[in-house]
Amino acid sequence: MKxxxxxxxxxxxxxxxxxxxxxxxxxxxxxxxxxxxxxEIAVEEALRLKEKGVCSEVLVVSIGDTAVQESLRAAxxxxxxxxxxxxxxxxxxxxxVAKALKALVEKETPQLVVLGKQAIDxxxxxxxxxxxxxxxxxxxxxxxxxxxxxxxIQAVREVDGGLETLKMPLPAVLTTDLxxxxxxxxxxxxxxxxxxxxxxxxxxxxxxxxLTPHLQTLKVAEPPPRKPGLKVESVDAxxxxxxxxxxVI
Amino acid sequence: MALLLIAEHDQEKLTPSTLATLTAAKxxxxxxxxxxxxHSCQKVAEEASRYEGVEKVWIxxxxxxxxxxxxxxxxxxxxxxxxxxxxxxxxxxxxxxxxPRLAALLDVAQISDVIQIVDxxxxxxxxxxxxxxxxxxxxxxxxxxxxxxxxxDKAEKGSSKAPIEAPPFKPPSFPHATFVKIEKSSSKRPxxxxxxxxxxxxxxxxxxxxxxxxxxxxxxxxxxxGASRAAxxxxxxxxxxxxxxxxxxxxxxxxxxxGISGAIQHLAGMQESKVIVALNKDPEAPIxxxxxxxxxxxxxxxxxxxxxxxxxMKKADLTQK
Numbered sequence: 001m002k003x004x005x006x007x008x009x010x011x012x013x014x015x016x017x018x019x020x021x022x023x024x025x026x027x028x029x030x031x032x033x034x035x036x037x038x039x040e041i042a043v044e045e046a047l048r049l050k051e052k053g054v055c056s057e058v059l060v061v062s063i064g065d066t067a068v069q070e071s072l073r074a075a076x077x078x079x080x081x082x083x084x085x086x087x088x089x090x091x092x093x094x095x096x097v098a099k100a101l102k103a104l105v106e107k108e109t110p111q112l113v114v115l116g117k118q119a120i121d122x123x124x125x126x127x128x129x130x131x132x133x134x135x136x137x138x139x140x141x142x143x144x145x146x147x148x149x150x151x152x153i154q155a156v157r158e159v160d161g162g163l164e165t166l167k168m169p170l171p172a173v174l175t176t177d178l179x180x181x182x183x184x185x186x187x188x189x190x191x192x193x194x195x196x197x198x199x200x201x202x203x204x205x206x207x208x209x210x211l212t213p214h215l216q217t218l219k220v221a222e223p224p225p226r227k228p229g230l231k232v233e234s235v236d237a238x239x240x241x242x243x244x245x246x247x248v249i
Numbered sequence: 250m251a252l253l254l255i256a257e258h259d260q261e262k263l264t265p266s267t268l269a270t271l272t273a274a275k276x277x278x279x280x281x282x283x284x285x286x287x288h289s290c291q292k293v294a295e296e297a298s299r300y301e302g303v304e305k306v307w308i309x310x311x312x313x314x315x316x317x318x319x320x321x322x323x324x325x326x327x328x329x330x331x332x333x334x335x336x337x338x339x340x341x342x343x344x345x346x347x348x349p350r351l352a353a354l355l356d357v358a359q360i361s362d363v364i365q366i367v368d369x370x371x372x373x374x375x376x377x378x379x380x381x382x383x384x385x386x387x388x389x390x391x392x393x394x395x396x397x398x399x400x401x402d403k404a405e406k407g408s409s410k411a412p413i414e415a416p417p418f419k420p421p422s423f424p425h426a427t428f429v430k431i432e433k434s435s436s437k438r439p440x441x442x443x444x445x446x447x448x449x450x451x452x453x454x455x456x457x458x459x460x461x462x463x464x465x466x467x468x469x470x471x472x473x474x475g476a477s478r479a480a481x482x483x484x485x486x487x488x489x490x491x492x493x494x495x496x497x498x499x500x501x502x503x504x505x506x507x508g509i510s511g512a513i514q515h516l517a518g519m520q521e522s523k524v525i526v527a528l529n530k531d532p533e534a535p536i537x538x539x540x541x542x543x544x545x546x547x548x549x550x551x552x553x554x555x556x557x558x559x560x561x562m563k564k565a566d567l568t569q570k
Contacts, residue, residue, distance in 0.1 A: 016513055017377050026381060038495075094349065095358050118495065122376050124361045125345050129319070130353035136423040139319060141346050144488060154429070158488050159342040160442070160497070162433040166318070168426035178478070178495060179488055214358035216386045218371065223382055226520065229541040231532075235554045238526065238544050239562065246524045246541065248446070248503040249470065249559075 002057045003046040004110035007039040009071040010121040038116025041176040044183040047079045076194035077186035083199040096211035098130035103207035117175040128175035138168035142177040250334025251280040257343045258293045265443035266339035269398035276366045280304045288315040301407025320425030340395035357389035364400035378494040378517035399500035444473035446503045452479035453508020460485040477509045493518035511536030
């Protein structure tokens with residue numbers, strides 16, 4: 001079977017991004033970009049399924065401007081077999097992305113779609129659930145463990161109160177949580193090899209989907225700063241402050 | 250245009266995050282209807298009907314909904330949602346799992362993690378791990394959004410009683426996931442996201458055994474226990490203790506960060522706390538930039554002393570009474 005993994009190019013998780021001076025968005029000029037960490041986990045999980053013989057092909061897709069091809073190459077360097085870039089200059093939002101992925105699923109007929117649970121830039125946490133609803137496929141979100149036997153998936157989900165186990169038939173949509181796996185690093189030979197792997201370029205038009213964003217960002221602001229704190233010298237001083245100043249204990 | 254609030258409950262009562270969502274819902278100044286999903290949860294429906302501002306309670310009661318799966322709830326909720334201008338759910342794993350499905354099928358955007366309602370179509374939500382707050386405009390016919398519970402107070406019960414009705418249940422017409430089991434992190438302590446005090450530990454505690462000192466401290470304070478990603482990755486505590494961008498968001502009256510350096514991803518989950526205390530051996534740790542009170546030193550000296558002195562304080566409080 002074939003697995004489709006959707007990836008997003010985002011600001012690297014270690015970068016503290018700044019707001020543009022005109023407050024219309026974030027200043028991304030010259031900032032280090034990477035594969036969204038949850039998507040990296042999604043790629044890794046697909047590769048492990050391939051190594052176990054559960055699937056035969058790992059297809060990675062990304063939607064965005066030409067720069068996302070870098071992220072697709074990064075996923076190919078990790079071991080994915082082929083890539084599709086859906087090219088658009090529009091800002092990508094979950095609903096449009098889910099529609100594009102649905103069209104790609106219909107075209108490519110994978111048995112499993114794996115996505116990161118959320119992108120660390122817009123923090124929406126929606127695309128996998130939307131795709132599952134549009135495809136009418138079962139969904140397993142925020143998963144921390146996965147087994148596939150025959151046509152049946154068993155997935156453990158991270159929920160607020162603990163861990164929930166679900167089973168579901170293939171085909172299905174899964175979204176990854178942090179502890180599903182520890183992604184590998186791309187080796188130099190694999191980075192070289194990735195350059196030769198096939199990458200198809202499509203447009204939203206070719207897929208017949210509308211990527212126009214529904215949400216319009218009016219402005220972006222810094223969160224209100226916390227008032228400066230103070231360092232205390234001892235446990236006694238701390239307890240005294242907490243009791244008599246902050247009145248919280 | 251009325252508002253539909255999709256409630257989360259534990260079979261006994263509405264969750265605190267649902268009550269915060271109700272407070273957010275009231276800001277729309279439109280009739281509020283609550284929908285409750287489950288089995289044998291009449292008691293919770295009665296509770297929901299008593300909150301001020303609630304004009305109707307829908308109860309979706311079916312044996313298959315005892316542990317509801319998102320796919321099983323979708324069709325019934327979709328039919329119901331079509332009659333509303335606003336659909337809200339708490340931004341818990343329950344709401345996050347379910348609501349985007351409805352948004353997609355209504356062909357509208359979902360606004361995730363709303364922390365402020367500016368007007369009926371303008372909302373504020375954190376992006377980039379809370380490093381920025383985006384004001385977004387939605388012109389979709391139905392506004393679908395999850396509410397970040399730490400940004401709103403919990404709603405109070407009123408004197409009225411809203412009618413309770415059952416919408417027709419539409420089981421899913423396609424293959425879906427089924428519930429196998431849930432392993433709850435058993436704890437007698439308060440629930441992490443609604444506790445008024447949270448004691449949180451990080452890598453600085455070094456071992457699982459050391460982390461257990463936090464339990465004594467938490468018990469003395471009546472606090473919940475949280476953790477940084479590093480502590481969870483190291484196996485000191487289960488996954489659902491994680492506070493941060495991709496874990497839980499908390500805003501207690503008092504947050505005590507012990508041996509947590511304060512990566513931006515962690516700060517995203519706790520920087521709205523009213524009072525933040527940081528204990529760390531590294532005076533340069535970023536956690537001190539958000540802490541109201543910082544104490545620099547060796548945790549293995551500070552922590553036992555803190556526990557001892559709190560015990561003495563408690564004893565003194567008791568004798569005074």
